[in-house]
Amino acid sequence: MRTVRDQQALSYPLRLPDHVQADVLRLLDSSREVINLTVMALWDRLDLFATRTNTHAYKQVEEMITPPVVHGHRQWRCEAEQAGRILRGQAERKQQFALILPLLSQGMIIPSSENKRGGKNRAQIKQALTSLRDAQTDGGNAVELQSLIEQACNCYLTHGRFPDTYEDMQPVPVLKTGILPYAGDDGPQMGQTYRLSLDLDAKTLTLALRAPDETGKWARNWRDKTIQVALPEVVVVRAKAGKMLAPTLREIIESDGTRYAVLDVIIDVPVKEQAAVEEMQTVLGFDWGIRVLVTASVVDLDGHQIGRPFFVDTGPFDGRQARLRRQIDQLKAKIARLEKQRDRFPVGDPRRKPSEEALPLLRKEIARCWRKYEARNNDLAHLSANVLLVLATTFGCELIAGESLKSMKSAGRGRGAKGRWRNWRNNTQVRGALWRVLRYKCFLAGVRLEWQQPRHTSHTCPRCGNPAKTYTSPEHRTTSNDWGAWLCCSAADCGWNGSRDYAASLNIARLGAALIRHAQTTGRVIHPSIIHPSVQPVSYMGTRAALRLPPLASRGHLIASGRIYCNGWRLSVKLRSSYVTAIMLRLCG
Numbered sequence: 218m219r220t221v222r223d224q225q226a227l228s229y230p231l232r233l234p235d236h237v238q239a240d241v242l243r244l245l246d247s248s249r250e251v252i253n254l255t256v257m258a259l260w261d262r263l264d265l266f267a268t269r270t271n272t273h274a275y276k277q278v279e280e281m282i283t284p285p286v287v288h289g290h291r292q293w294r295c296e297a298e299q300a301g302r303i304l305r306g307q308a309e310r311k312q313q314f315a316l317i318l319p320l321l322s323q324g325m326i327i328p329s330s331e332n333k334r335g336g337k338n339r340a341q342i343k344q345a346l347t348s349l350r351d352a353q354t355d356g357g358n359a360v361e362l363q364s365l366i367e368q369a370c371n372c373y374l375t376h377g378r379f380p381d382t383y384e385d386m387q388p389v390p391v392l393k394t395g396i397l398p399y400a401g402d403d404g405p406q407m408g409q410t411y412r413l414s415l416d417l418d419a420k421t422l423t424l425a426l427r428a429p430d431e432t433g434k435w436a437r438n439w440r441d442k443t444i445q446v447a448l449p450e451v452v453v454v455r456a457k458a459g460k461m462l463a464p465t466l467r468e469i470i471e472s473d474g475t476r477y478a479v480l481d482v483i484i485d486v487p488v489k490e491q492a493a494v495e496e497m498q499t500v501l502g503f504d505w506g507i508r509v510l511v512t513a514s515v516v517d518l519d520g521h522q523i524g525r526p527f528f529v530d531t532g533p534f535d536g537r538q539a540r541l542r543r544q545i546d547q548l549k550a551k552i553a554r555l556e557k558q559r560d561r562f563p564v565g566d567p568r569r570k571p572s573e574e575a576l577p578l579l580r581k582e583i584a585r586c587w588r589k590y591e592a593r594n595n596d597l598a599h600l601s602a603n604v605l606l607v608l609a610t611t612f613g614c615e616l617i618a619g620e621s622l623k624s625m626k627s628a629g630r631g632r633g634a635k636g637r638w639r640n641w642r643n644n645t646q647v648r649g650a651l652w653r654v655l656r657y658k659c660f661l662a663g664v665r666l667e668w669q670q671p672r673h674t675s676h677t678c679p680r681c682g683n684p685a686k687t688y689t690s691p692e693h694r695t696t697s698n699d700w701g702a703w704l705c706c707s708a709a710d711c712g713w714n715g716s717r718d719y720a721a722s723l724n725i726a727r728l729g730a731a732l733i734r735h736a737q738t739t740g741r742v743i744h745p746s747i748i749h750p751s752v753q754p755v756s757y758m759g760t761r762a763a764l765r766l767p768p769l770a771s772r773g774h775l776i777a778s779g780r781i782y783c784n785g786w787r788l789s790v791k792l793r794s795s796y797v798t799a800i801m802l803r804l805c806g
């Protein structure tokens with residue numbers, strides 16, 4: 218059984234006041250230079266960082282080199298800490314690369330032809346990922362491996378060959394934005410590079426930072442120049458419950474070049490203990506769909522379904538994301554046209570000017586669109602994770618069972634901009650984000666999260682456990698369709714039918730229930746497949762279906778990230794995000 222940690226470090230960025238920004242950015246620039254010089258000096262000894270000789274990264278770096286530039290000893294330790302963290306992360310990634318290297322083959326690349334640019338063969342990548350299936354990981358890892366494979370493929374597309382070594386495709390990772398962890402210093406009261414104190418009643422943070430002046434001189438009186446920053450309520454709450462760790466100073470650069478610095482306040486908070494397997498009684502199972510992002514169902518250990526399924530329908534959200542993608546495509550085409558127009562004339566020709574002036578604006582607009590697109594995906598991941606936790610808590614589920622991300626079953630079947638949004642890559646991104654967010658929120662709330670084998674879960678009847686076919690819709694039941702949205706059981710004494718995603722969510726919950734039963738009798742956690750005899754069919758128990766949710770407030774401001782409804786109620790019910798947040802605060806706060 219997994220060991221349960223009882224602390225979790227949470228980070229809250231606080232933007233520093235405008236009047237100190239110039240000083241702080243100068244400090245970050247100066248640190249960045251030293252960090253980059255250090256990483257470059259140690260890059261050919263990357264493998265040494267696969268072994269951690271010390272918990273503190275700076276100690277490992279200090280043993281290996283002397284500071285390339287000296288701005289005080291504690292300042293160097295903080296810089297060495299960041300350099301060490303970068304190298305440790307890269308060493309870990311290099312070890313993963315060793316896993317995928319044997320899988321790389323030319324079959325992953327679709328060669329470019331006259332009218333088609335070279336691309337990546339998604340099916341081949343997916344196949345390679347499936348072969349990497351590791352029973353001990355939950356799929357979060359698969360997303361990282363996928364990014365490595367894509368990086369290797371990009372290397373092939375650029376250079377015409379796969380990389381031989383990790384360093385072959387990964388340039389020295391120099392920092393483009395500044396970051397300075399104060400973990401190498403002596404703490405908030407004794408620090409020689411920073412001082413910090415919190416006043417939780419007044420909700421303020423007082424800070425002093427040692428930084429160089431315009432002439433590059435590091436002043437001695439830095440402790441006298443204190444900075445006041447207001448603390449948001451959530452930080453006050455966390456700080457009261459947890460222990461503050463060394464903060465990190467970080468630079469943010471917006472696409473128009475605006476720079477500013479934030480201080481990441483990091484707080485170690487106690488985490489609720491997970492329910493013991495012996496006490497578990499109900500499971501929430503969820504499935505990823507194409508039309509609906511998430512479908513969730515609850516079952517108990519005795520083979521009963523509790524309540525109706527719950528859907529997170531992303532319909533309107535999909536449309537908005539599709540429009541954004543279309544806008545991005547149009548901007549890209551416009552940029553290509555302008556570049557062509559500009560290149561018709563030699564450098565220095567005044568006729569290049571109109572294009573040269575228009576291009577930066579368009580590029581800025583594209584960057585803005587991408588930011589918005591990603592922010593929306595992130596919001597959706599948070600919202601869906603919150604809804605799943607709220608449901609789990611409402612039904613008293615101590616375990617959430619989810620389909621392993623490794624299946625990626627809804628491989629790109631869409632066309633056009635809307636289809637592109639629904640394609641494999643985007644789905645993977647949202648799912649990867651949702652899984653990561655859900656994992657940490659479950660951890661904070663003391664709910665256990667376990668992945669399940671997705672195989673056949675969309676083609677098995679949850680009521681009787683027999684294999685079942687899917688159809689395009691309830692009205693089209695003459696010919697079956699493997700990708701159909703409607704599942705019908707053909708067993709004579711059963712005949713259950715319902716949405717395919719609903720069936721899959723029930724089946725995944727059944728897998729979770731089998732996992733708990735097995736763990737309760739043997740003390741071991743296994744992930745059975747849906748055809749295993751230990752997986753019980755479920756019957757519907759409507760009487761326990763009441764959702765113990767309080768009545769909802771005004772419907773004025775609906776959640777931005779799509780409609781959420783529960784079809785157990787007559788009318789679809791829209792949850793407001795503030796309401797979900799309020800529950801979350803009670804859950805985790």
Ligand SMILES: [Zn+2]
Nearest residue numbers: 678681706711
């Ligand atoms: Zn059946």
